[in-house]
Amino acid sequence: MKLSSIMTGGIESVRPQATLAEAAKKMASQDIGSLPVCAEPRKVVGIITDRDITVRAVARGMDPNHTRVEEVMTREVLSCSSDAEVEQACELMEQRQVRRLLVTGEDDSPVGIVSLGDIALCLRESQSGEVLKKVSEPD
Numbered sequence: 733m734k735l736s737s738i739m740t741g742g743i744e745s746v747r748p749q750a751t752l753a754e755a756a757k758k759m760a761s762q763d764i765g766s767l768p769v770c771a772e773p774r775k776v777v778g779i780i781t782d783r784d785i786t787v788r789a790v791a792r793g794m795d796p797n798h799t800r801v802e803e804v805m806t807r808e809v810l811s812c813s814s815d816a817e818v819e820q821a822c823e824l825m826e827q828r829q830v831r832r833l834l835v836t837g838e839d840d841s842p843v844g845i846v847s848l849g850d851i852a853l854c855l856r857e858s859q860s861g862e863v864l865k866k867v868s869e870p871d
Contacts, residue, residue: 735812739843745769774842778805789803
């Protein structure tokens, strides 16, 4: 099965100069936990997650109305092509112990996000449980 069939598509992106409050509002409006950060139209320079906002910023006393996305975003973005098989995404998530991957189109622009939840819904229970176990294992 291809990632394009299980990913959350139609996602927006956020600019590095946007505030954390702006990013959080976009996440809330789309009911998602991460957004690609794009410097130019569709050129990914990072990813911001709800965890980045809470742990890297709010828990440290940073004001979400004044702190910029680029100050707390994750710069190393893991991604898979929308044409990739779900199993490839599972392997990458297991190896790198991440719960979300950016899904890219032919021109490497972001087209969606795939999460462990998306994978759990499409794979048999034993497969999704194994992925979750490997992602969650301590180093």
